[in-house]
Amino acid sequence: MGRIWRVSGPVVIAEEMRGSQVYEVVDVGEERLTGEIIGLEQDKAVIQVYEDTVGLRVGEPVVGTGEILMCELGPGMVGNIYDGVQRSLVTMIEDVGDFLLRGIRTDALDRNKKWEFNPTVKAGDTVHEGDIIGTVPETGLIEHRIMVPIGRGGKILEIHKGRFTVLDTIAVLEENGDRKPLTLMQRWPARKPRLYKRRLDPVNLLVTGTRIIDYLFPLALGGKAAIPGGFGTGKTVALQQMARWSQTQLNIYVGCGERGNEMADVLHSFKKLRDPGTDRLLQEKEIFIANTSNMPVVAREISIFIGVTMAEYFRDMGYDVLLVADSTSRWAEAMREIGARLEETPGEEGFPTYLGSRLATFYERSGRVECMGLPERTGSATVIGSVSPPGADFSEPVTQSTLRIVDALYSLDVALANRRHFPTINWLQSYSLYSDSVGKWWKQEVNPEYHAVRDRALVTLQREAELEEIVRLVGPEALPENDRLLLLIARMIREDFLMQSAYHPVDTYTPPARGHLMLATIIRFGDVARELSEQGMLVSEISQLKIVPRISRMKDVPLEEFDKYIKDLWSDMEKALTTREGGM
Amino acid sequence: MEARQLFTRETKAISTARRSLLVIESIPGIRYNEIVEVQLGTGENRVGQVIEVGKTTTVVQVFGGVSEVDLLNSRVRYRGETLKLPVSPDILGRIFDGSGNPIDGGPSIVASAYHDINGVPANPASRMPPAEFIETGISVMDGLNVLVRGQKLPLFSGSGLPHNRIAAQIVRQAALKRKAEEFAIVFAAIGVSFDDAAYFIANLEETGALNRAVGFINTASSPVIERLSTPRLALTAAEYLAWERDMHVLVVLTDITNYCDALRELAAMRGEIPSRRGYPGYMYTDLATMYERAGRISGKEGSVTILPILTMPDDDITHPIPDLTGYITEGQIVLSRPLERKRIYPAIDVFLSLSRMMKEGIGEGNTREDHNNVFMQSYAMYAEGNYLREISTVIGSDALSDRDRIYLSAADRFEREFISQGEFERRTVEETLEIAWNIFSMIPREDLKLIQEKYIQKYLPKKGKAQ
Numbered sequence A: 001m002g003r004i005w006r007v008s009g010p011v012v013i014a015e016e017m018r019g020s021q022v023y024e025v026v027d028v029g030e031e032r033l034t035g036e037i038i039g040l041e042q043d044k045a046v047i048q049v050y051e052d053t054v055g056l057r058v059g060e061p062v063v064g065t066g067e068i069l070m071c072e073l074g075p076g077m078v079g080n081i082y083d084g085v086q087r088s089l090v091t092m093i094e095d096v097g098d099f100l101l102r103g104i105r106t107d108a109l110d111r112n113k114k115w116e117f118n119p120t121v122k123a124g125d126t127v128h129e130g131d132i133i134g135t136v137p138e139t140g141l142i143e144h145r146i147m148v149p150i151g152r153g154g155k156i157l158e159i160h161k162g163r164f165t166v167l168d169t170i171a172v173l174e175e176n177g178d179r180k181p182l183t184l185m186q187r188w189p190a191r192k193p194r195l196y197k198r199r200l201d202p203v204n205l206l207v208t209g210t211r212i213i214d215y216l217f218p219l220a221l222g223g224k225a226a227i228p229g230g231f232g233t234g235k236t237v238a239l240q241q242m243a244r245w246s247q248t249q250l251n252i253y254v255g256c257g258e259r260g261n262e263m264a265d266v267l268h269s270f271k272k273l274r275d276p277g278t279d280r281l282l283q284e285k286e287i288f289i290a291n292t293s294n295m296p297v298v299a300r301e302i303s304i305f306i307g308v309t310m311a312e313y314f315r316d317m318g319y320d321v322l323l324v325a326d327s328t329s330r331w332a333e334a335m336r337e338i339g340a341r342l343e344e345t346p347g348e349e350g351f352p353t354y355l356g357s358r359l360a361t362f363y364e365r366s367g368r369v370e371c372m373g374l375p376e377r378t379g380s381a382t383v384i385g386s387v388s389p390p391g392a393d394f395s396e397p398v399t400q401s402t403l404r405i406v407d408a409l410y411s412l413d414v415a416l417a418n419r420r421h422f423p424t425i426n427w428l429q430s431y432s433l434y435s436d437s438v439g440k441w442w443k444q445e446v447n448p449e450y451h452a453v454r455d456r457a458l459v460t461l462q463r464e465a466e467l468e469e470i471v472r473l474v475g476p477e478a479l480p481e482n483d484r485l486l487l488l489i490a491r492m493i494r495e496d497f498l499m500q501s502a503y504h505p506v507d508t509y510t511p512p513a514r515g516h517l518m519l520a521t522i523i524r525f526g527d528v529a530r531e532l533s534e535q536g537m538l539v540s541e542i543s544q545l546k547i548v549p550r551i552s553r554m555k556d557v558p559l560e561e562f563d564k565y566i567k568d569l570w571s572d573m574e575k576a577l578t579t580r581e582g583g584m
Numbered sequence B: 001m002e003a004r005q006l007f008t009r010e011t012k013a014i015s016t017a018r019r020s021l022l023v024i025e026s027i028p029g030i031r032y033n034e035i036v037e038v039q040l041g042t043g044e045n046r047v048g049q050v051i052e053v054g055k056t057t058t059v060v061q062v063f064g065g066v067s068e069v070d071l072l073n074s075r076v077r078y079r080g081e082t083l084k085l086p087v088s089p090d091i092l093g094r095i096f097d098g099s100g101n102p103i104d105g106g107p108s109i110v111a112s113a114y115h116d117i118n119g120v121p122a123n124p125a126s127r128m129p130p131a132e133f134i135e136t137g138i139s140v141m142d143g144l145n146v147l148v149r150g151q152k153l154p155l156f157s158g159s160g161l162p163h164n165r166i167a168a169q170i171v172r173q174a175a176l177k178r179k180a181e182e183f184a185i186v187f188a189a190i191g192v193s194f195d196d197a198a199y200f201i202a203n204l205e206e207t208g209a210l211n212r213a214v215g216f217i218n219t220a221s222s223p224v225i226e227r228l229s230t231p232r233l234a235l236t237a238a239e240y241l242a243w244e245r246d247m248h249v250l251v252v253l254t255d256i257t258n259y260c261d262a263l264r265e266l267a268a269m270r271g272e273i274p275s276r277r278g279y280p281g282y283m284y285t286d287l288a289t290m291y292e293r294a295g296r297i298s299g300k301e302g303s304v305t306i307l308p309i310l311t312m313p314d315d316d317i318t319h320p321i322p323d324l325t326g327y328i329t330e331g332q333i334v335l336s337r338p339l340e341r342k343r344i345y346p347a348i349d350v351f352l353s354l355s356r357m358m359k360e361g362i363g364e365g366n367t368r369e370d371h372n373n374v375f376m377q378s379y380a381m382y383a384e385g386n387y388l389r390e391i392s393t394v395i396g397s398d399a400l401s402d403r404d405r406i407y408l409s410a411a412d413r414f415e416r417e418f419i420s421q422g423e424f425e426r427r428t429v430e431e432t433l434e435i436a437w438n439i440f441s442m443i444p445r446e447d448l449k450l451i452q453e454k455y456i457q458k459y460l461p462k463k464g465k466a467q
Helices: A089-096 A211-216 A235-245 A260-270 A298-316 A328-341 A355-363 A397-403 A414-418 A435-445 A450-474 A481-498 A512-534 A547-552 A559-579 B139-144 B163-173 B194-206 B226-244 B256-269 B283-291 B320-328 B337-341 B371-395 B402-419 B429-440 B453-459
Strands: A002-008 A011-015 A024-028 A033-041 A044-049 A061-068 A070-073 A115-119 A132-137 A143-147 A154-159 A162-164 A171-175 A178-182 A186-189 A198-200 A224-228 A250-256 A286-291 A320-326 A367-370 A378-387 B009-011 B014-018 B021-025 B034-039 B045-054 B057-063 B075-082 B084-087 B095-097 B113-116 B133-135 B155-157 B184-192 B213-219 B248-254 B303-311 B331-334
Touching: A011 A024, A024 A044, A033 A061, A044 A298, A070 A298, A132 A154, A211 A450, A211 A481, A211 A512, A224 A235, A224 A397, A235 A250, A235 A260, A235 A320, A235 A378, A250 A260, A250 A298, A250 A328, A260 A286, A286 A298, A298 A320, A298 A328, A298 A355, A298 A378, A328 A355, A328 A378, A328 A397, A328 B283, A355 A378, A355 A397, A378 A397, A435 A450, A435 A512, A450 A481, A450 A512, A481 A512, A481 A547, A512 A547, A512 A559, A547 A559, B034 B057, B084 B226, B113 B226, B139 B371, B139 B402, B139 B429, B155 B163, B155 B320, B163 B194, B163 B248, B163 B303, B184 B194, B184 B226, B184 B256, B194 B213, B194 B248, B213 B226, B226 B248, B226 B256, B226 B283, B226 B303, B248 B256, B256 B283, B256 B303, B256 B320, B283 B303, B283 B320, B303 B320, B320 B331, B371 B402, B371 B429, B402 B429
Parallel strands: A224 A378, A250 A286, A250 A320, A320 A378, B095 B213, B155 B303, B155 B331, B184 B213, B184 B248, B248 B303
Antiparallel strands: A002 A011, A002 A061, A002 B045, A011 A044, A024 A033, A024 A061, A033 A044, A070 A186, A115 A132, A115 A162, A132 A143, A154 A171, A171 A178, A198 A367, A367 A378, B009 B075, B014 B021, B021 B057, B034 B045, B034 B075, B045 B057, B084 B113
């Protein structure tokens, strides 16, 4: 046992700490605040404390737990709300009320609740690490697959069906001649990536339901993406939309140093909204980590790793998992604060020089993998992090370090926000390196025309940007007819396809096939309009055609009427070509 | 601050006194962040705070600065306490300084409890999303940038702009729609001029609101370090009134720019590594620990709504102070110098202002069914008019079409009739929406694309009847 030697903000230095290890969890002071050793020198340990250090005195005890920071994994996580060090905030309300007092311990997994366990192997079988030995129906959407913990295995001596708490013995293994129990719960060090057999290429589309992402800049299951944006660009709404509608089996939402009211909004909305695929409450496939900006700074740093460890655990069951982290800038700021207290030599803008490598250790835990153990299965963990660049200036260190790691960028644009174009993802600055690999998925699963339509749309938007420069100088009247037509089509792509309302019940989520039809319709209209224009119709006349507002209403047409709506649009467009006016 | 005295230990071993910091010999039992008393050789007492404790030395930051501290005769006394505010219902109607001492000539507060001025973070799982509309009586806010209970919505201003008058008008007029409850007002003046502070107090007195208000005043000539404690004292008072006395509290913090400059000054004295423009790297977190004290807690009657005011240096919205504030608050009300030059009051920039909580606070049951549609259409109409204004300065107004001219005059009317209003004029939200509808009747009916047909039929003034 050691004693406090110095206190400076969230950093405590303790003496008489010989025998401790780096990253060991310690109890600090008489109130037993949770801390983690981040450095050792002679008999002194540098400790970052996950709670407010006000009131600590020199000489108070510091007790090591002998363990590094572990994440508890087992039934009871889905639908739960955790703070940055995996204390259940729901349990905490019951224990201490509405405010977060210091030194409170709560278990991540409820110790008393009983779960229905159904074995899938039997006594006498031999199992290895990662093997699934049974399942627990955790929620209506998640079947929790119980795996043999990494590093364990042997012959099953007994295994029971029935109702168990997370610590009850569900099976007994013969390991090296000993009888050893298995429980529903296992533990894993949060800072250490979980193991898998091998990595696979991310080639399947992660359906987010946001058109500009799925169609123009698709994200792959197991991919990594960043969303940088200044304040007011709708960053949080964009992330919430992904956490809501992504067609993954489990989503993890890490609110890291962000607004409390927003977190409250997320939590309340997930209790009401339903998953479009299964019509079950979204809460049944979501885990929340809430470390708001007024909660202890240091806990931000670990909260991201707790979240990603959970994501890997469900990935290992064979699920597709999405982790959304809002915001990685606040996480980086926590590192900066610790670095400054330790008087480390700072890098750019005061951030520690290891900012880039620490960011990489987080994003690199994403991936699509072949899981350990039997039955054979693949799973994926996709990671999306938001970045909050000061003054919306993307040249700052967190944005730049992130861009070196991620493979997809959704760049949010203040100018679009001021024009109330939402989502504010800028189509000229954003990119996705998955567009080729996932494009194959689009071609096979949705439509072989995918690449053609996507490229036409991107080229039109690019050309629009060039023309806008000219318009600004000479006014729109000076443009030739074919350029004006291009501006009309580009506007339709922007307003009728890229703009999407998060608050409209139909528009908020667009399945891939519907998204393709919408864009293909606009592109087809562009072709029809070009022919009409060549036949002598003025662009000002074309823009007054009745079909134009019908195309803009596509996004609000309910799913069941949509196919007929599009069919009618297309046949009216064909008619227009033959009769020059027709139903348009 | 006559807190109970548990035990007292003192030292005369002061090794350094520089700016506002004292380095003293450590005494066992001293707590991190605790409040100490510094007795000068002259007999004067000052309050200080422990900002670092170590086995041999302790660093103390002195409220009021270290002038006249001498290393021989001064002594530092430990009391074993962190900075606390004495609370009781009697704080209503009172005015305090930045250390929590009454400065209105009244008696000291007989405390029913002492609350740590840093507060305790609310459990995110206990929070309720804010959703109750506050009618400020100001059209630009009630129509386009709605304030709701539990929100934190700052005023981004510039020097010379009328932010104090607007804030005073909000304080005078803010009321919940269809409910008679009044707000308790907590007012913190942080490093502002004596005149500005006096203006607010006079405003509260005139409207008879002073008996449901608490003031904390740190003027430009008060000690810099108290600028850090002033808003925290105010928020502690607000939390007490909201969570323990079931009141709805509106907190006005002015001016956050002075707060941040004080933070920078003290960080520099401690020799910390600066971040952007010399402000400390933890400024986001520091501001968040204040702003985040706004909110609603499920199961509790009261609420804390925060209206911080800040002046953007050189009107620059990307300056770290407005930038970090904007990342934490739920929107911002931005004042506009061009509108002020046109003598439009309140000069609020419609395009840069935003209330993130608007969606939850409007519509049927809260304001009126057509509110969101009216908001979208007003915004689009005004944006179109502004765009045409810019175009016409380039290509000349002769080149505009008749339709364009209608939009130009609609934008003018929008500024003169909708945005502009009297400083003492209180409009209901219905009146605000009516003004918008009147202006809509100018533009072609088929251009009202953002409004549902049934609302157009119900609310659009019939031709001839419109003014």
